Amino acid sequence: MASNISAADAIFRPASRIASVGVSKILAIGARASAMKKEGHPVIVLGAGEPDFDTPDHIKAAAKEAIDRGDTKYTALDGTPELKQAVKGKFARENGIDYALDEITIATGAKQILFNAFMATLDQGDEVIIPTPYWTSHSDIVEICGGVSKLIPCSADAGFRLTAAQLETAITPKTRWVLLNSPSNPSGAAYSRDDYLPLIEVLERHPHVWLMVDDMYEHIVYDDFAFVTPVAIAPHLKDRTLTVNGVSKAYAMTGWRIGYAGGPKELIKAMAVIQSQATSCPSSVSQAASVAALNGPQDFLKERQQSFKERRDFVVEALNSIPGIECRTPEGAFYTFAGCAGMLGKTTPAGRRIETDVDFTDYLLETAHVAVVPGSAFGLSPYFRISYATSKQDLAEAMERIKKACSQLS
Ligand SMILES: Cc1ncc(COP(=O)(O)O)c(C=O)c1O
Numbered sequence: 001m002a003s004n005i006s007a008a009d010a011i012f013r014p015a016s017r018i019a020s021v022g023v024s025k026i027l028a029i030g031a032r033a034s035a036m037k038k039e040g041h042p043v044i045v046l047g048a049g050e051p052d053f054d055t056p057d058h059i060k061a062a063a064k065e066a067i068d069r070g071d072t073k074y075t076a077l078d079g080t081p082e083l084k085q086a087v088k089g090k091f092a093r094e095n096g097i098d099y100a101l102d103e104i105t106i107a108t109g110a111k112q113i114l115f116n117a118f119m120a121t122l123d124q125g126d127e128v129i130i131p132t133p134y135w136t137s138h139s140d141i142v143e144i145c146g147g148v149s150k151l152i153p154c155s156a157d158a159g160f161r162l163t164a165a166q167l168e169t170a171i172t173p174k175t176r177w178v179l180l181n182s183p184s185n186p187s188g189a190a191y192s193r194d195d196y197l198p199l200i201e202v203l204e205r206h207p208h209v210w211l212m213v214d215d216m217y218e219h220i221v222y223d224d225f226a227f228v229t230p231v232a233i234a235p236h237l238k239d240r241t242l243t244v245n246g247v248s249k250a251y252a253m254t255g256w257r258i259g260y261a262g263g264p265k266e267l268i269k270a271m272a273v274i275q276s277q278a279t280s281c282p283s284s285v286s287q288a289a290s291v292a293a294l295n296g297p298q299d300f301l302k303e304r305q306q307s308f309k310e311r312r313d314f315v316v317e318a319l320n321s322i323p324g325i326e327c328r329t330p331e332g333a334f335y336t337f338a339g340c341a342g343m344l345g346k347t348t349p350a351g352r353r354i355e356t357d358v359d360f361t362d363y364l365l366e367t368a369h370v371a372v373v374p375g376s377a378f379g380l381s382p383y384f385r386i387s388y389a390t391s392k393q394d395l396a397e398a399m400e401r402i403k404k405a406c407s408q409l410s
Contacts (some may be wrong), residue, residue: 021140025377029361033371038106045371046166046386047184050254051334053304061252062292064286065142075281078272079106079260083287083395086294087260094218097231098241105271106290108282110216110246110259114141116271116278117212117261119241121176122147127169129209131162131179132379133337135185138214140381147176151379156328160189171206178203180230181214183221186378186385187337188312188330192222193228200234210240219250219301221332222309231262239264248303249333251293256286308334311334311388311395318399319386322406334389337375340382346409354409357382367408368401 025045033043066072079087082102091097114137120126124146130138131154139149152170154160167178180199183190203209213230221227222326231238240357248258261268275281305307312329315336319327324342343360347353348367354360357374361384364370377381388395 007183010263017144017146018333020143023051023087024140025259026136026373029365029371029373030408032222033365036365036369040134041369043365043369043371044390044394044401046388046390046395046398047371047373048387048389049077050302050389051249051252052389052391053252055252056296056300057406058296059253059292059365062296063256063285063289066288069257071284071288073284075284075287075361077276077281078268079104079282080284080287080291082291083258083260083294086291087262090294091243091262095229095232095243097229097235097238097262099243102265103268104260104262105249105268105275106258106260106282106287107271108259108279110214110244110261111137111141112257112275112279112282113244113246113259113261113271114138114143114212115216116274117244117263117267118142118145118177119377120270121210121265123172124175127172127174129162129167129175131160131166131180133160133184133186133375133383133385134379135181135214136377138181148174148339150175153380155367155380156326156337156383159328160184160187160197160337161191162199166204167202168205171202171209175206175209177210177212179212179214181216182227183217183330183332185217185333186335186373186375187328188333188335189328190217190225190227190331192226193233196228196230196233200230200237203234203237207240208247208370210242211237212242213244215243215245216249217333218245220305220308222305222312223331225331225368241295242267246398247290253286253289253293256283256289258282258286258290260290266336308388311392314392315388315395315399318403322403324406334387336386336388337370337378337383338374340384343406343409344382349408357384360384361410364402368398368405368407370398370401 128142242263244261247253325337361374373385
């Protein structure tokens with residue numbers, strides 16, 4: 001028997017849990033840039049969220065060996081013992097922190113780690129404190145999982161870092177997590193030991209608040225910046241901290257989709273419940289490759305770091321030479337997050353007034369054919385993000401074009 005429903009009921013209706021989550025502005029800009037390229041415009045896209053290096057050969061070889069060995073079936077739900085052991089070794093060797101194997105989880109990218117963790121812990125209306133500018137997915141995942149992102153603006157003057165006073169004020173009885181990302185996508189700002197200590201003091205006073213740290217860009221830091229992860233300085237917070245990391249950025253393995261985390265056993269178990277009904281397990285071949293990444297030679301990381309540093313220095317200097325643009329020197333990652341307040345109120349040669357950072361980045365795309373992402377996509381305006389994970393030639397050309405476009409504003 002046919003259901004008694006009206007035509008209006010038959011149209012597609014998205015679930016309310018995605019009501020506040022739009023299509024990523026970054027993807028939208030990428031799509032526009034691709035369309036312009038197809039029309040024949042020489043667009044340079046400075047939006048990539050991945051290293052422009054290749055995955056090292058020894059990692060690829062390990063994947064091929066895994067296939068030949070027959071490692072092509074489901075693995076243990078939240079990671080093979082070999083990869084968990086490699087992660088344990090990495091945490092001990094590089095971070096000075098000790099996680100048992102049952103305190104470690106492996107997922108299909110750090111993104112799934114975040115998703116598993118929030119899905120496993122957030123009830124409707126639970127709050128997650130997220131400093132802005134933030135990586136868009138941090139907030140979107142919280143919202144999809146029924147949580148409320150409590151966004152705290154952290155300006156360039158504050159080094160784009162959350163202060164203890166801001167954290168103290170933001171905490172309520174509904175706060176479940178504070179989520180910190182160091183070095184940050186999009187600002188490149190990183191928290192030193194001294195930056196973390198006052199935040200740790202605040203957390204000590206609020207035992208109901210858990211700490212999630214996204215250390216994804218750990219290996220991309222400059223100028224002798226000493227990367228540290230909070231559990232190393234505050235072992236007493238280990239029982240309410242999730243230390244998130246992955247192989248994507250350090251080893252140029254974004255397509256292999258492996259992320260990992262260390263955290264309290266009960267949380268790790270709860271995350272496995274989510275994973276078991278989402279992906280069953282991470283890819284067997286990618287896990288074998290990640291063992292090689294974590295246990296293999298690490299010397300190429302320094303060379304890659306140096307290459308990124310040269311590009312960072314070039315971009316920061318070029319941006320700061322443009323009147324009206326101010327760019328803080330980031331400690332890490334491969335992004336600059338420059339202020340464009342000096343461009344607001346100006347008029348384009350076509351007579352359009354630049355009112356927002358979106359207007360400014362639209363102008364750069366249309367006039368200079370350079371695609372960058374407005375700060376509003378990361379919750380802080382007026383700024384724009386450049387990814388310098390691209391060739392020096394493209395960066396030099398893009399900076400020339402941006403400079404010229406800015407000089408034509410009146
Ligand atoms: C801060 C941050 N965390 C996590 C991720 C996701 O990494 P994965 O490729 O492991 O899902 C990204 C990717 O852009 C990122 O920028």
